[in-house]
Each structure stands twice: as C-alpha cells, then as structure tokens.
Amino acid sequence: MLALYLAQIINSGLALGAVYGIMALGFSLIFSASRLINFAQGELLLLGGLSIMTLAGVMQLSPLVALFAAGAAGYLLGRALFATTLGLTLRASPLRQLMLTVAASLVFQGVAILAWGKNPLMPPRLLPIPDLRLGPLFLGRDTATALLLAVVSMVVLGLFLTRTRLGRALRATSQNAVAARLQGVDTVFCHALSFALAGALASLAALAVGPQTGLRYDMGLGLGLKGFAAATIGGYTSLGKVFAGGILLGLIEAALVLTLSGEFKETATYTLIIILLVIAPREHDERP
Amino acid sequence: MVHVLLLLAVLLCWPATGVLAQATGDPIVIGGLFAQSGPAAVVGTPSKLVAEMTVAQINDMGGVLGRPLKLIAYDTESSPDVALRQARQLVEGDKVLAIIGPTSTGEGLAVKKYTEEKHVPIIMTVGGDAVIAGGKFGPYEWTFKAPQRTATAVAKIYDYLQGKKITKIAVLNSKDAFGQDGLADLKANAAKYGIEIVAEESFDNKGTDFSAQAFKLQAAKPQAAVVWTIGPAGAIAAKNFAALPGERPLLVQSHGQPGPSYLELAGEAAGGTVLPGTKLMAPESLADEDPQKIVIESFVKAYKDNGIQEKFPLNTHSGYAYDALTLLRAGLEKAGKADPEALRAALEKLERVVGVSGVYTLSAQDHNGLGPDSMVMLIVDSNRFKLAP
Amino acid sequence: MAVPRNVSLALFFAALTGVGLFTPGFALLAVNQHLFLAVNVLALNFCLGLGGQISLAQAAFAGLGAYGSVLLHALFPGASLLIAPCVVLGTGLLAAALSRPMERLGEGFLAMATLCVSLVFTNLVLTLESVTGGSAGLMVERPLALPGIGALGGDKLTFFLFLGLLALGSYVFLTLRDSRLGRALAACRDDGQAASSLGIDRAAVRSLSFGLGGGLSAAAGVVHGHYTGFISPEQFHLELSLKALLFLVIGGPGNLLRPLVAALVLETAMGWLSVLGDARTLVNGLLLGAALLAGYWRIKK
Structure with missing residues (x-):
C-alpha cells in the first residue's frame, strides 16, 4: 500500500510538476537576461496555444510541423511582448517594466476574448505520445509530452547557450549587461531574444498543457503563479535547477494532498515557499 | 391555467x-x-x-x-x-x-x-x-x-444512487462557494438515503491536475465518486479518475457540468459519467x-x-x-x-x-x-x- | 507644475471633500470603493515609496482588518472603539514581524514572498470555514459604532471615514518622509549596503514602514468590511494587491499625490469602460499600459 502511495506521489507530482517546470523555464529565461518577472508568461501560453489550435483547424499539422509552428508563433508573440513592454522602457525602473507586463497580460487576455470567445476551448493533441504505464507508475500522455518537451528544450537551449556565439552573448548579458555591451554585444537584441525564446517555450508548453486543461482567457494567472513559485524555488539562473524546482513543487503538492489533504495543500505550499526563501543561504542577498 | x-x-x-x-x-x-x-x-x-x-x-x-x-x-x-x-x-x-x-x-x-x-x-x-x-x-x-437549489440536485443524485443500491460514496469538491455548498448538502442529506460518505477531498478549481485527490478517494473504495464544481475543473477531474488503475468508482458530476464543454474537455473520460441536469439538456427525451x-x-x-x-x-x-x-x-x-x-x-x-x-x-x-x-x-x-x- | 506641495495637497483634499458633499448616495458608493483602493495605494507607498520594499501582501492586511473586525464585532457588539484600534495595531505588528526576516530578500524574491502571504491568507479563510464562512463569505451584522454618536454607516459618513484615513495616512507619510527615520529609510532604499555601514538597523527601520503600511491597509479593510455589509475572500484577493502596486507605480513610488490621483481617476475611467462589452479587458490593458508609458516618458524628459 505504501509503495502505491509513493508511486502516486510521483505520478501526480510529475503531472503537476511538468506544467510548473515548463512555465518556470520561461520565467527564468527572461529573468536572467533582463532581471524582469514576466507576468504575461501564462498569457503567452494561452495565445500560443489558441493560435496553433486555429491553425490546426484549417490545415493538417504533422507533429514536426506543429512543433515548428508553435515555436514560430511563440517566438513572434514573445517579440511582440518585448517590443511593447521592455523594448519601450529600457531605462525605466524595474517596477514600471514589471507592471507593463501586467498591463500586457490584460491586453493578451482581451485579444483572446475578442478572437476566441470566453468559452474554454480544447486544442487537439498534435504530438503522438501515448500514455506510459510501468507497473504502478503512470504518466498520462499530456504529462509525458510536457516532460519530453521540457527535457528536449532544456538540452537544445543548453547547447545554444553554451556552444553558440549568440548564446554566449545572451549569457554575458545576463551576467553583466554593462560589460557585455563594452564587448560589443547588442544587449537590447539579447533581451528581445530572451523574450522570444520564452514565448516559443510557452507555445510549445501549450501543446502539452492545452489538451490537459483546456484553454480559457483567464487561465494565465493561475499557471503563471505556480511557474513563478517554481522558478523561485529553482533560483532563476540555471535551467536545470529551475525545471527541477517545478518538479519539486509538484511533488510537494502531491505529497501534501496524499498525506494531509487538498484542503491544506495551498496554505502549506505557500508557507513553505516563504520559509524556503527566508532561510535560503545568503546567495539571494542583494539580488534584484 | x-x-x-x-x-x-x-x-x-x-x-x-x-x-x-x-x-x-x-x-x-x-x-x-x-x-x-x-x-x-x-x-x-x-x-x-x-x-x-x-x-x-x-x-x-x-x-x-x-x-x-x-x-x-x-x-x-x-x-x-x-x-x-x-x-x-x-x-x-x-x-x-x-x-x-x-x-x-x-x-x-x-x-x-x-x-x-x-x-x-x-x-x-x-x-x-x-x-x-x-x-x-x-x-x-x-x-x-x-x-x-443545490439540495434539489443532491436529492436527485441520491435518489438515483439509492436506486442503483449504492451506499458508499466519496466526494471531491472545489474550494469555491459552489463546491462548498455541494459538500454541505451532500453531507446533510446522506443519512436520509442510507448513504455513507467514506472520503472527501477538495481542490483549487484553477488547478491543472487532481490525480492525487482522485487516487486518495479511490483508496477508500467508494462505489461512486461525486465531483462538485463548475467549469473546466470538472473535466480535468473526470480525466484523472479515468486514468486510475484498478476498479474505478462510478463518476457522478454536479448539475453545474452538463453542456458541450464538459464533453469536449473530458473527451473519452466523460463516458459513463452520471449527472443531474435540467430537461433542457435532453429535449428529445x-x-x-x-x-x-x-x-x-x-x-x-x-x-x-x-x-x-x-x-x-x-x-x-x-x-x-x-x-x-x-x-x-x-x-x-x-x-x-x-x-x-x-x-x-x-x-x-x-x-x-x-x-x-x-x-x-x-x-x-x-x-x-x-x-x-x-x-x-x-x-x-x-x-x-x-x-x- | 510649480505648485507648492501644501497648495496641491489642500486642493486635492478640498476637491475630494467637494465630491463627497455633492455626490448623491449611490454614486458615492463607487467613490468610496475607489477610496478604499486609494488608501491601500498609500499604505503600499510606505513600504515601497519610503523603504524601497515591494509588497504584494496589502490585500491580506486589508482582509485581516475586515475579517478581524467583523468577527470581533459579532462577539462584542458595540465595542468598536476597542476593536478597531486593536485590529489595526495587531495587523500592523504582524506586518512588521513578517517583514523582519524578509528584509534581506531581493526584489523578485520579496515579491514572491509577499505574494505568498496574500495567498496563504486567502487559503486560510477558505479552510477555516466554520469561523470565516469559507468562500461563501460572511454577512456583516454589526456596524461600526461610537458611544454617543451611534452607528457609523451610510455613504457620507463612510466617505469621510475613508477621507480621514487618507488625510491621516498622508500626514504620517509626509512627517515620516522628512524625519530622520525617513532619511534612514531612503538610505535603505537607495543603497542598502551604504545604509548598513552608516549604522542603520535596516531590518528595524524597514519593519516600521512595513508595519505602518499594514496597519493602514487593515484600517481601510475595517471600514470597507462594515460598509459593504458582506465580506468574502474574493474582495481581498491578490488582485487588490496587484492593483495597488499598479497605481503606485503609475504615479511613482515616493510621490504622495500622483498615485492617489492615478488610482481615483483610472479606476473611475475603468468603471465607465463597461459599455465596451467584450472589448473591455483589452481596453483596460491598453489604458493601464498607456498610463505607465506616459509616466515613464514624463520622468525621462
């Protein structure tokens, strides 16, 4: 019986954590490059998912084309978000930039309402990944898709960041923007690139999250909060750690439900995050 | 008249x-x-x-x-x-x-x-x-x-369950006014119909997965699981129940769910769900x-x-x-x-x-x-x- | 824009008083609801404008004030004179205590931690259903009452209660800003390490600004809860914190009047937008974005 419970913690934890983790990756990409918390991250997923759904309605999308289309749509959405928020206010206080992403999240929701209505919509499953069952371990196909997408995008992003010139420029910008500029790096372009990559990631995540929960105009904030929490646990900087933060958050929540009850889950989770932040080693100190 | x-x-x-x-x-x-x-x-x-x-x-x-x-x-x-x-x-x-x-x-x-x-x-x-x-x-x-009223829907459900000789149920409700109402009425009227609530759980209706709650309810071995929520969360719960291994309880949803949205969002997992609805949902009958x-x-x-x-x-x-x-x-x-x-x-x-x-x-x-x-x-x-x- | 500070302050409060005196009852309700938000904006200004600390916990403090006062009034009806100060003081002390360990967190992490405070409050209210009524909320049976004067309710009286809170808050804000303590807070805001090396106990001075902000929010919550006659978690949800932060940032943290005017004007404008139907959310977002950009371009010039 105990083994079954443990297996279920892993099953449910991964189902929750995969979504949190993939959201957290987008947060950390933007945060590490631009020191900005992007409140519109959930809405990037929403609009990315809805666009792909509409595209799938008019033409047959093979899995590869779907991946490419989602990436491209998200890339454009991310660029658009950058152009209307940070790109306009490069010298503003970080708080004003943060609040601009809040306004942008409202604009994105408004677009979703006008173009797709207020009813929840169910996007089709475009990636042919089956349910996985190994004894008591079970991964639903949406969870499996999310995990696979997250791992692949982490590897690709990791290679891009360490092996290419542009990737190194992006990392230089995130470590020290002034020094990077002095070395001839176009830091504004790097900021824009981080938004675009985060957008692409969110749209790809929509391929997994959309069929699991449906897409509705007001889903962004709930997803964004958990992604933000996961990114905080992971410490924002390393992609691997941030994704692990998401999985950890999912596992904690599942364990809380199974040992305590769903009633206390949220309270306990958020209290735990406060405690984690407060007792965490001093490396958080003096960080923006 | x-x-x-x-x-x-x-x-x-x-x-x-x-x-x-x-x-x-x-x-x-x-x-x-x-x-x-x-x-x-x-x-x-x-x-x-x-x-x-x-x-x-x-x-x-x-x-x-x-x-x-x-x-x-x-x-x-x-x-x-x-x-x-x-x-x-x-x-x-x-x-x-x-x-x-x-x-x-x-x-x-x-x-x-x-x-x-x-x-x-x-x-x-x-x-x-x-x-x-x-x-x-x-x-x-x-x-x-x-x-x-919520109590009316509860009476309808309990009446149906009684007819099916179901005596043990589990309740999964959302943490909002609608879910809270449902749980209260389900609890208050259970004894009248000879029904025992063997487990109860709740969830945040903005959540993305309730499989942990579903598993915990299934472990209490109810004959039916009653889910009380409005909106997409009901469909997510249906999918989570459908993915559980072993013998699954009969899935009952509230009167907040009947509509094409539930069918679309839950897909195959909606199959077999029992739920009370107005006659508007079955005009041909x-x-x-x-x-x-x-x-x-x-x-x-x-x-x-x-x-x-x-x-x-x-x-x-x-x-x-x-x-x-x-x-x-x-x-x-x-x-x-x-x-x-x-x-x-x-x-x-x-x-x-x-x-x-x-x-x-x-x-x-x-x-x-x-x-x-x-x-x-x-x-x-x-x-x-x-x-x- | 070379209007002296005292003149603009006097003009602002005179205009508000005029609004209060000449607006009919039901329209005053909207003004009162906007004033509730404005008091929360001012409360946040203590933490963010003076101490440089972001807080998304304002909704939780307002909610604590409302729930605390309503529940205590149910137990001890008529003891408003005792209950209201206790609730405000208690929430203020709690806010100050919470802020101490969070003081050293950077901006992003502090935002997350205070956001969690808001979420913990909402979820506690939902969980403690037997006391708080859960998500169905609580009907408020007892009004605020003063011995000799009687019940403090109604649109006009509530308006002047909010106005009084706003005036008191503004007075404390200005006094604090120009005091030795205010300069210590400014030092923490502008350069934390320099402040520490000057011998300023950062955690202590910042917990004072946090506590004052928490207390002011709680006071607003007390008045709002009894005025509306019904309280539920959705009224003190994260959205209130976000709105307060939004208007403070639009007006510029540290300024006294601009954020208040921004809150009152933009909230009223957004109320009118309901005629737009489905396009409303989009236009809301555009309006707020435009206000943020306008503020930025004004500063840049």
Whole structure:
C-alpha cells in the first residue's frame, strides 16, 4: 500500500510538476537576461496555444510541423511582448517594466476574448505520445509530452547557450549587461531574444498543457503563479535547477494532498515557499 | 391555467408577426446584473444575451400589462463590490422595479443585503442556495432564485444512487462557494438515503491536475465518486479518475457540468459519467404531453436563431435568465400592477409556471419553486447526454 | 507644475471633500470603493515609496482588518472603539514581524514572498470555514459604532471615514518622509549596503514602514468590511494587491499625490469602460499600459 502511495506521489507530482517546470523555464529565461518577472508568461501560453489550435483547424499539422509552428508563433508573440513592454522602457525602473507586463497580460487576455470567445476551448493533441504505464507508475500522455518537451528544450537551449556565439552573448548579458555591451554585444537584441525564446517555450508548453486543461482567457494567472513559485524555488539562473524546482513543487503538492489533504495543500505550499526563501543561504542577498 | 401559459409560451417564442398588438405606454423598467468580465463571464455573458432576447420576445408579444419591458443591464465584473455598486445604480439611479441576476453566489449575497433593505424584488440566477437559505445569511423576503437549489440536485443524485443500491460514496469538491455548498448538502442529506460518505477531498478549481485527490478517494473504495464544481475543473477531474488503475468508482458530476464543454474537455473520460441536469439538456427525451416540451423546443430554436448558440453552445446554465424573466412576467401579470410589494406577494404565490428549467411553484418559504422532478439524471454515452437508465 | 506641495495637497483634499458633499448616495458608493483602493495605494507607498520594499501582501492586511473586525464585532457588539484600534495595531505588528526576516530578500524574491502571504491568507479563510464562512463569505451584522454618536454607516459618513484615513495616512507619510527615520529609510532604499555601514538597523527601520503600511491597509479593510455589509475572500484577493502596486507605480513610488490621483481617476475611467462589452479587458490593458508609458516618458524628459 505504501509503495502505491509513493508511486502516486510521483505520478501526480510529475503531472503537476511538468506544467510548473515548463512555465518556470520561461520565467527564468527572461529573468536572467533582463532581471524582469514576466507576468504575461501564462498569457503567452494561452495565445500560443489558441493560435496553433486555429491553425490546426484549417490545415493538417504533422507533429514536426506543429512543433515548428508553435515555436514560430511563440517566438513572434514573445517579440511582440518585448517590443511593447521592455523594448519601450529600457531605462525605466524595474517596477514600471514589471507592471507593463501586467498591463500586457490584460491586453493578451482581451485579444483572446475578442478572437476566441470566453468559452474554454480544447486544442487537439498534435504530438503522438501515448500514455506510459510501468507497473504502478503512470504518466498520462499530456504529462509525458510536457516532460519530453521540457527535457528536449532544456538540452537544445543548453547547447545554444553554451556552444553558440549568440548564446554566449545572451549569457554575458545576463551576467553583466554593462560589460557585455563594452564587448560589443547588442544587449537590447539579447533581451528581445530572451523574450522570444520564452514565448516559443510557452507555445510549445501549450501543446502539452492545452489538451490537459483546456484553454480559457483567464487561465494565465493561475499557471503563471505556480511557474513563478517554481522558478523561485529553482533560483532563476540555471535551467536545470529551475525545471527541477517545478518538479519539486509538484511533488510537494502531491505529497501534501496524499498525506494531509487538498484542503491544506495551498496554505502549506505557500508557507513553505516563504520559509524556503527566508532561510535560503545568503546567495539571494542583494539580488534584484 | 397551464394551457393559457402554454399558449403564451408558444406565442412568445415565435418571431413577431406584426399582427399582435404592440405594447404601448410607459415601459416597465427592470434591471439586469450579469458578470460579463472576470471568471463568471462564461455564464454571465450568455445570460445577458438570453435576457435581451427574452425581453424582445415579450415586447413583440405585447409586453406585460400592456406596457413594454425595458432592460437596463450592467456588468458586475464577477465581483461582489461591483455588483453592489451596480445594484444601487439600478435602484437609486435608474429606479428599476425589479432586478434579474447577478451571476455568482458571492455577488448575490452582497446585493441581497441591500435589496432586502430597500424592498426591491430580485430574481437571481446564482447557483448557491445561501441567497434563499435564511439563517446566518439573513432574511429572503424579496429574494428569489431561478436555478435549482443545490439540495434539489443532491436529492436527485441520491435518489438515483439509492436506486442503483449504492451506499458508499466519496466526494471531491472545489474550494469555491459552489463546491462548498455541494459538500454541505451532500453531507446533510446522506443519512436520509442510507448513504455513507467514506472520503472527501477538495481542490483549487484553477488547478491543472487532481490525480492525487482522485487516487486518495479511490483508496477508500467508494462505489461512486461525486465531483462538485463548475467549469473546466470538472473535466480535468473526470480525466484523472479515468486514468486510475484498478476498479474505478462510478463518476457522478454536479448539475453545474452538463453542456458541450464538459464533453469536449473530458473527451473519452466523460463516458459513463452520471449527472443531474435540467430537461433542457435532453429535449428529445421529453414526452409530448410534458408541458415543458414546447417551451424548451421554442427556447432552443430562439437561442439558435439569435446567434447565441454559435458563441455559447447550449448548456445547463443557458435557460436561467429566461426563467427569471418568465417568473417576473408571470408575477407582474398576477399582481396586475407594476408595484414592488404587489409583485413580491404575487411571486410567492405563483403556481405551475412553465420555464425552461422546470415547472415553478413558489411559496413564502420556497423562493425557488423547483423540486427534484424538474431534473433528470443524464449519462454520457458515446459523447452525448442521454437519460440515465 | 510649480505648485507648492501644501497648495496641491489642500486642493486635492478640498476637491475630494467637494465630491463627497455633492455626490448623491449611490454614486458615492463607487467613490468610496475607489477610496478604499486609494488608501491601500498609500499604505503600499510606505513600504515601497519610503523603504524601497515591494509588497504584494496589502490585500491580506486589508482582509485581516475586515475579517478581524467583523468577527470581533459579532462577539462584542458595540465595542468598536476597542476593536478597531486593536485590529489595526495587531495587523500592523504582524506586518512588521513578517517583514523582519524578509528584509534581506531581493526584489523578485520579496515579491514572491509577499505574494505568498496574500495567498496563504486567502487559503486560510477558505479552510477555516466554520469561523470565516469559507468562500461563501460572511454577512456583516454589526456596524461600526461610537458611544454617543451611534452607528457609523451610510455613504457620507463612510466617505469621510475613508477621507480621514487618507488625510491621516498622508500626514504620517509626509512627517515620516522628512524625519530622520525617513532619511534612514531612503538610505535603505537607495543603497542598502551604504545604509548598513552608516549604522542603520535596516531590518528595524524597514519593519516600521512595513508595519505602518499594514496597519493602514487593515484600517481601510475595517471600514470597507462594515460598509459593504458582506465580506468574502474574493474582495481581498491578490488582485487588490496587484492593483495597488499598479497605481503606485503609475504615479511613482515616493510621490504622495500622483498615485492617489492615478488610482481615483483610472479606476473611475475603468468603471465607465463597461459599455465596451467584450472589448473591455483589452481596453483596460491598453489604458493601464498607456498610463505607465506616459509616466515613464514624463520622468525621462
């Protein structure tokens, strides 16, 4: 019986954590490059998912084309978000930039309402990944898709960041923007690139999250909060750690439900995050 | 009486022919409160469209008491504070006779305290029973509600389960007013039907996965699992139950779920779900002599003709605004004059008013007027709602 | 724009008083609801404008004030004179205590931690259903009452209660800003390490600004809860914190009047937008974005 419970913690934890983790990756990409918390991250997923759904309605999308289309749509959405928020206010206080992403999240929701209505919509499953069952371990196909997408995008992003010139420029910008500029790096372009990559990631995540929960105009904030929490646990900087933060958050929540009850889950989770932040080693100190 | 109303209903739903006398005189002004933005907008927006459609139909038919109706509607933003603000604007600014709405239970409670003090009849389209429960929620002399009570849906479900010889159930409810209401009523009435609640769990209805809760409930070995929530969360729960290994309990959903959204979002996992719904959800199953048949058929036709079907496919919430207006109209006609006190007294005495959600018979204690017989148990079979055997 | 500070302050409060005196009751309700938000904006200004600390916990403090006062009034009706100060003081002390360990967190982490405070409050209210009524909320039976004067309710009285809170808050804000303590807070805001090396006990001075902000929010919550006659978690949800932060940032943290005017004007404008129907959310977002950009371009010039 105990083994079954443990297996279920892993099953449910991964189902929750995969979504949190993939959201957290987008947060950390933007945060590490631009020191900005992007409140519109959930809405990037929403609009990315809805666009792909509409595209799938008019033409047959093979899995590869779907991946490419989602990436491209998200890339454009991310660029658009950058152009209307940070790109306009490069010298503003970080708080004003943060609040601009809040306004942008409202604009994105408004677009979703006008173009797709207020009813929840169910996007089709475009990636042919089956349910996985190994004894008591079970991964639903949406969870499996999310995990696979997250791992692949982490590897690709990791290679891009360490092996290419542009990737190194992006990392230089995130470590020290002034020094990077002095070395001839176009830091504004790097900021824009981080938004675009985060957008692409969110749209790809929509391929997994959309069929699991449906897409509705007001889903962004709930997803964004958990992604933000996961990114905080992971410490924002390393992609691997941030994704692990998401999985950890999912596992904690599942364990809380199974040992305590769903009633206390949220309270306990958020209290735990406060405690984690407060007792965490001093490396958080003096960080923006 | 029934026949007269039937006839009226038929005429009401036909497009204006021009033969009928147009309503003349000062319009009777009524207020509408609908959540057109915020989380309850999915229910509130179509409610407003249905209300406008119904008012136009009534006016084409010659209005009420020979006078046309005029609807002034405001957006409550799904917020109790804004709902109260708009209610006061309606009563003190626009001087309305009565109010239809609001949409969510929290809005309803915030508005109710004020309308009771001001003696304004209000027919709500909220799901929660608190607005007409009395006790700690205050008196409800002037407050009426068109959708079935939670307790009515619970009675329908328990009746069905009893017939299936099911005695052990588990409950999974969302942590909002609707879910909280459901859990309370399920607990209060279980003993009466010889049913034992062996486990209960709750979830946040913005969540993405409830498999941990589902697993925990299944471990208590219930014969049926009752899920109580509105919106996409119900479909997610259905999928989580369907993915569990081993013997799965019968899945029962609340009366907040019937509608194409549930089928679409839950997909195959919806198959076999049992849920109570209004007869609107199974129009083809109505017998010819059923007084609701013609009302429902013409409502569905008007709903399509007015283009609401495209934006908000017909679901269990669609008829409530129509019913609220039908009650209001019947009340005004019974009262014989457009006066709040007379309207209130008449509303309490309405008998056998045929609406989309049921046949209403109200009393001083019962400000809803629908019993379990206004609902049917539905089962999801090959992605359609059918009457449960 | 060379209007002296005292003149603009006097003009602002005179205009508000005029609004209060000449607006009919039901329209005053909207003004009162906007004033509730404005008091929360001012409360946040203590933490963010003076101490440089972001807080998304304002909704929780307002909610604590409302729930605390309503529940205590149910137990001890008529004891407003005792209950209201206790609730405000208690919430203020709690806010100060909470802020101490969070002081060293950077901006992003502090935002997350205070956001969690808001979420913990909402979830506690939901969980403690037997006391708080859960998500169905609580009907408020007892009004605020003063011995000799009687019940403090109604639109006009509530308006002047909010106005009084706003005036008191503004007075404390200005006095604090120009005091030695205010300069210590400014030092913490502008350069934390320099402040520490000057011998300023950062955690202590910042917990003072946090506590004052928490107390002011709680006071607003007390008045709002009794005025509305019904309280539920959705009224003190994260959205209130976000709105307060939004308007403070639009007006510029540290300024006294601009954020208040921004809150009152933009909230009123957004209320009118309901005529737009489905386009409303989009236009809301555009309006707020435009206000943020306008503020930025004004500063840049």
